[in-house]
Amino acid sequence: MTVQLRGLTWDHPRGYRPLEAFEAAGGAPGVRVVWDRQPLSGFESTPLSELASRYDLLVVDHPGLGAAIEAGAILPVEDVFAARDLKVWRDRAVEPTWDSYRLDGYGWALPLDAATQTCLFRPDRLRQPPASWTEVLDLSGVVLCVAGPHAGLMLLGLAGDRSGTALLDRSRAVEALELLREVWQRSDQNAASLDPIGIHELLADSNELVCCPLVYSYAYYGGVSEGRQPLTWSAAPRLRPDDRLGNGTLGGTGLAVTPRACTRVLAVTKYVRGLLDVGTQLDVVSTVGGQSATAAVWASDVVDKAWNGHYSATFGTLTTSYVRPRFDGWIAFQDELSSRVRALLGNTADLATAVDRIEDDYRRANHG
Secondary structure (H helix, E strand, O other): OOEEEEEEEEOOHHHHHHHHHHHHOOOEOOEEEEEEEEOOOHHHHOOHHHHHHHOOEEEEOHHHHHHHHHOOOOOOHHHOOOHHHHHHHHHHEOOOHHHHOEEOOEEOOEEEEOOEEEEEEOOOOOOOOOOEHHHHOOOOOEOOOOOOOHHHHHHHHHHEOOOOOOOEOHHHHHHHHHHHHHHHHHOOHHHOOOOHHHHHHHHHHOOOOOEEEEEEOOHHHHOHHHOOOOOEEEOOOEOOOOOOOOOOEEOOEEEEEOHHHHHHHHHHHHHHHHHOOHHHHHHHHHHHOOOEOEHHHHOOHHHHHHOOOHHHHHHHHHHOOEOOOOOOOHHHHHHHHHHHHHHHHHOOOOHHHHHHHHHHHHHHHHHO
């Protein structure tokens, strides 16, 4: 007898191809998951309680955990899976993905997909990618990813406070915004409405653009099988000369279990064990453009070569990425932050004052 589960993932080949490929390869014996798709924005526009009533498994991102928990839409992983399984999966996950799904002492999803902001460029037009933001200023054919939440996430990658006591490192934030203003004035602003997927497609097809210095990377676009110019990535540019590495903001997705699945926990466990198996991640997920959160994939020379060096080029930035706040209400604040950053790029407002106002509003949003 086969147990059927329903899941919801995001509507991009990186989001659904790995799950479909796992099912096609045999999946988990006795368990079948029917996966529906929706745009990433749908997870924010559709009430999580509504999604949880229709699905057993949700592919989520960590900044939305607070809202999901408040809605009772997802279960702590400790209530679903055995401790020995959780330890195995934690030990296999690439840092800092596992910790990004922990909140209030519990884990709320299992890292499934890993991503961060890195430098994207055309290797046929740019021999040496920029190692610093001052080098970005010397380039022509640059585009910035500022649509949706991404202008704000770019600022967080450059200047997010790592101590947890504030949102922004004030001096870094002012410096970052000054540089971003200069880059924006010299960049192709026709791409202002494009998300990271659109930016990748634009660079792959463009005859003029050569680089996006900070954008969420998609190894999928390094494949030659897509019939377009393969793209290449490098570490995020450094803001300051003494920065050990350039900084990005952590992205990716996790697999969460809803209360709807409570009566089918054994089936969920069997499915997840199969999906997160190292062999599955290496031989199935990575071959169809999935961007696994399993560390063995990022360490594989075979996988790295298949996707044009994506993994080795971006691993350092990934492991040092800034992890966003996850309180209930963060998503709305994140949208407001991005709107403010976009405005600051095109005006002459005092940046120190603007950073102080962002920080004040963040404290109010975080503490009610």
